[in-house]
Amino acid sequence: MLGEGIVKGLAETARNFFGSYVNKERLTTVQYPEERLPQIEATRDFPFLVYDGADPAAGLRCVACQICEKECPPKCIYIVKSTDKKPDATGKPQAYPAQFDIDISVCMSCQICVEVCPFDAIKMDVEFELSSEDRFGGLLLDKYKLAKSNEYYNKIHPTEAGAVDAALAEERAKAKLAAEAKAKKDAEAAAAKAAAAAAAPAVSATPEPAAATGETK
Amino acid sequence: MSPLTGYLLLSAFLFSIGLAGALTRRNAILVLIGIELMLNAANLNFIAFWRYGPHPEALTGVMFAIFSISVAAAEAAVGLSIILAVYRHSRTTNLDQLNSMKG
């Protein structure tokens, strides 16, 4: 019979219409500013800079290597490398970004900067309420606005941050070990050199290359 | 001047406008519109004569106008479809260019 499907459809919408007044669970809308859906862990929108420790200026992991600046497809990152070096979180002297700007209005959230960063210094944020009254400067974030602590990173992406932290800790431990070993070797080499120098001051040229090779190893 | 004279003069004027349009314009659609105008002028005559004639209760003028309107509608439909067919055939509605009998 013609119109059977129409009647079925009308019954369905009528059920929705009255049901939505009776049963609040039918309503799928989330009243946004007051209520919010929990964000899933994989949420990503714009990049930010991670710092270790308490001081955003001193603890930035970024060493201004400018790989992200080169890789950024829409070219929204602008970095000025510092001329001097400062000790980073581990106390090692490193270059740091004198200026680090990201134009969020240009960024396309591709996450390539995160992929290429060898220092795990740039990560994706989940903050989406970024609207600004300032048309040109409002979305141009400098390094002070971009800097967010490692704790924050752990909060928004716990799994990923845990993995990064573990990797970093391992790396640092390895680096420390290597540094210790190197220091030891250096010391040994220096001692050997000193001993050699002391033992055979007359033979001047021959042992020198051996010491040099040992040092380069 | 009596009202009837006014209507008749208006009707004559409309007829002349329609005639002028049908004679001077090249586009077939406009020629058809001109013919419609002439028909309408005649209708106005019928209605005016019905209203100011001696036997308005006979309704002959109104009837003639009604039938004439329906004939005009049929004429417009057929005329415009012929214009469409001619356009499809010769890619023009310019009457001056439609001057060959063979395709």
Next chain:
Amino acid sequence: MTISFLLLAAITIIGTAAAMTLKNLVHCVLALTLGLVGLAALYLELGAQFVGFTQILVYVGAVAILAAFAIMMTRSAIPTLSNAESSFRASGSLIAVLVFAVLAWAVYTGTSKQAILLAPPEGSVAQVGSALMHHFVLPLEVIGLLLTAALVGAAIVAMDEPRAKQTRGRQ
């Protein structure tokens, strides 16, 4: 010669004259519509309600739209040379003026000079209906037949030719 008659006559004349002189064909159709609405108002002024509303229904609702469709389909909306006046411009206008002169002369000499004052006929719609069904029933049937024939004929004439062949082939 009332003010309303003069006003409506002016509207009608302006509309129809514009319809016959404007360059753009769509403007012509719109101006024609104005003229025909004025004419319908004149019918109402004369007391012929049924004819007046039928005029609007048929001419504004059907003929003007049909003409507009024809203009769109024949691509005549662009004001080109083909829409301009033909070579008969002077002679055609002269003929029209002569016709008007003759008709006006006939009207002036043929009708009586004093106003005919008849009471406007009343309840004409019901009368029109009964007249259509009784006295004029045969013309009504003929008109119905004519309209059906026109409908079918117009559809067949305007039908796309290759497609017509296809359907014939399928049958």
Next chain:
Amino acid sequence: MSGSLLAYANDVDQIFVLAKHWLLGYVPGPLEPITSAILSVVPVMLAFPLLFAITTVLERKGLGRMQNRYGPNRTGWFGILQPMADGVKSLTKEDIVPRTADQLVHYLAPVVMVIASFLAYAVLPIGRNMVIANLNAGVLFFFAIGSMVELSVFMAGWSSHSKYSLLGAMRAIAQMISYEMPLVLSSVVVIMAAGSLSTVTIVNLQAGYTGIWPHWYLFTPWGIVGFVIFMIAATAESNRCPFDMPEGESEIIAGYFIEYSGFKFALFFLAEYLGMFATSAMAITLFLGGWAAPFSFLTWIPSYIWFFAKLLTIIFMFIWVRGTLPRLRMDQLMNFAWKFMLPLSLINIVGAGVWHFMPAGFVRWGAVSLLLILSCVLLSRGLRRNKWFHVRTYRYAT
């Protein structure tokens, strides 16, 4: 006691008429006709735009509820001030006219459309003794004015010089012309039964009661069929879902008024809704007894309240259908108009004629119902045989 109550009810019923006459008493003689006209027209021109404002928010809320959403609920109490916010927004927006548009026609199109929509209300009886003009050919006037809307649609579509608006206008006109025929033919049955083209006479004929049941034309076999055809055709005439091809958002954005902005766009919106109200009111007048109460014991409720109650019911039906049905395709639309609606409305006229010439009783009911149901089933089979669409099979996608 009951007599005085009845008189009181009658006074409430006629309160607007009495108020008009009371006001007219203070007007000097020569000004009386024009004052009377203004007093009749202005309330209608205020009431229906107000109804439009209410309808927009009700429609959005109703559609939302049908889709398990809230609908507008921020502006004012439960979003009741939403139309005001929309109005302020559209009034303060920039009025953009395309550079290549035909300026005059572009400007005139919304004006003509709104005027035509308002003119249609002249013959609609809103309550007992409440009609602007009781024309002899009222129904004909209504349809004649309705055909002027098509012209304004063409003006809007053509003058914008945009392919979308032209396509939308052509679709709208084709659709409106196709559905105007069933619309008029389905109202012919009522005109046949009433023997009059005057809307006031048609309503007065339906205002009687047998027992408690009203004499509406809806309660006849041809009345039901006529009403259904009329409402379907009215949906198509007012370009509403599921016949909203002319403004199909997904293919031609907004159809013929795409190039309009700000106030002119609001005018088109207003005209569209006014047209919908007018055709609904015509359906009420023709089939649902106009301002007449549905039961004889409810006649003490004022007539205009009944009119607006019926109007709101029909508007709710429109919203309900819009919330339910998807948009038709153009060929489905045309097939439905020419192969189902038109023949059915013609058969309906025959049915009304048979009804008129048969003696009253169950035989008449049975015969006419059988005729109409049979033809309806046969016609719908004709629609089904040449399938409108097939189940799509994909060669590569799984």
